[in-house]
Amino acid sequence: MNPGVPNLEQLREGLLGENYFADDGILTAVYLALALGRPLLVEGEPGVGKTELARSLASLLGRELVRLQCYEGLDAAQALYEWDYPRQLLHVRAGEQVKDLYGDEFLLERPLLRAVRAGERAVLLVDEIDRSDSEFEAFLLEFLDGFQITVPERGTIRADQAPLVIITSNRTRELHDAFKRRCMYHWIPFPEPARELEIIRAHAPGVEEAAATALVEAVVAVRALPLVKRPGTAETIDWARGASALAEQGDAWPRALRRSLGLLLKEQDDVEMALAEVEVLHGAAAGGP
Numbered sequence: 001m002n003p004g005v006p007n008l009e010q011l012r013e014g015l016l017g018e019n020y021f022a023d024d025g026i027l028t029a030v031y032l033a034l035a036l037g038r039p040l041l042v043e044g045e046p047g048v049g050k051t052e053l054a055r056s057l058a059s060l061l062g063r064e065l066v067r068l069q070c071y072e073g074l075d076a077a078q079a080l081y082e083w084d085y086p087r088q089l090l091h092v093r094a095g096e097q098v099k100d101l102y103g104d105e106f107l108l109e110r111p112l113l114r115a116v117r118a119g120e121r122a123v124l125l126v127d128e129i130d131r132s133d134s135e136f137e138a139f140l141l142e143f144l145d146g147f148q149i150t151v152p153e154r155g156t157i158r159a160d161q162a163p164l165v166i167i168t169s170n171r172t173r174e175l176h177d178a179f180k181r182r183c184m185y186h187w188i189p190f191p192e193p194a195r196e197l198e199i200i201r202a203h204a205p206g207v208e209e210a211a212a213t214a215l216v217e218a219v220v221a222v223r224a225l226p227l228v229k230r231p232g233t234a235e236t237i238d239w240a241r242g243a244s245a246l247a248e249q250g251d252a253w254p255r256a257l258r259r260s261l262g263l264l265l266k267e268q269d270d271v272e273m274a275l276a277e278v279e280v281l282h283g284a285a286a287g288g289p
Contacts, residue, residue, distance in 0.1 A: 005034045011060075019202040020049070020056040021195050029186035030057065039144055039165035041129075041180060044188035046170050047232015053188075054125040054166040063164070064118055067125045068111035070132040076139050080149055081113040102153040113157065116149055120161035130169040134176065141179050191233060193220055199233055204240035211253050215240055218257060218280040219264070225277055228267040239264040257281055 006014060008027050015022045022030070030053075033040035042050045058065035068079055084106045091101070109117070115124040129137060143149075147159040167183060169175060191199065193216050200212045207215070215236070223230045231239075242260035247253055258281050265271045275281060 005031070007031070014060040015056055018056040018059050019199075020052060021191070021198050021202070022053075023191075023195065025186060026053065026188065029184055033166075033184045034164060036184070037162055039167055039183045041167045041169065041175075041183035041185050042188055043169045043171050043185075045190065045230060045232055047234040048188045048190060049233055050166075050168040050188055051125065051127055052234075054123055054127075054168075057164065057166070058123040061123065061164070063120075064122045065125060066111050066115045066118065066122050066163070067127060070126065070128045070130075070136070072131060072133065074132045074136050076136070077110075079110050079112045079136070079140075081110050081151065082108040083153075084108050107151075107154075112143060113149055115163045115165075116147055116157055116159045119147075119159040119163060122163040124163045124165045126165065126167040128170060129167050130172045130175065137176060137179055141176075141182055144182055190223060190230070193217075196233060196236060200237065200240045203237045204244060206248075207240050207244045211244070211247070212240065214253060214280055215243065215257065218278055221278045221280060222264065222274050225270075225273050227265070227270045227273065229265075229270065231264045235264045254281060 008031055011027050011030055012022065015027075029040055029042070032038070042053065044050055054067075055065055057063075083102070088101050088106050111124070115122050126140065129140070132140075144165065147162045148156055150156045190196075196219065197212055197216050200207060200215065204212075219231065219236050219239075239257070239260060242263040243253070243256040246256035246259055251259065258275065261271055261274060261281070265274060
């Protein structure tokens, strides 16, 4: 067990201080990842707070956030390090005296090398691992087993203590079982209405209580529709802020919600379905400024 790990209540209060409203499942997963020194794999729909969890933990723990954004075609070299060959060549051509052409001044750190060097002073966020290829996933699995990087010109660089690793996935493809077994796993669902209301209070404080309640009712109803893409909490916050800005210009709250619906939904078919099906958007049960 790792010493100095915050207990569950300390994590809860600390994350609340970062305006991150974690339920018991999230708190337990984070605690066990810290206590056991295991990477934490969090899956869920886009916008439910997976990336924000890593940011909030880095701030809470006073650690550097090192982010590796995954994408199709990402390879090990792009994630580990690169040499600044143009700069090395310039120094050679200029005849400048350089003690070591493979010194730190020519080494371009990429996220994994940065995390290894920072060790327990870092939170390594591997964002959207499902967007990368299975070959990179296999490489990352090997990396997580040792937290070391071999640089042929420099030797092996090891982390004295492993960083906290948060890996996110939107489940656009299935991850390998071996990768999942290496990690602590947690699925982050859409928040319950009461928790989403708390989130709006914290991140859109200008929205009055009745208006926020109506907005959450609308979000719950929208997510129940057969949408192309269901909105996450990030979109809910944007919608609350946008509707509030329109309400300040004199719009009634239902009209403000309708006019700013593009902040919640990103597909025209979804917008039209919501406008036709969600009663709150027509004014029923809607309060507000």
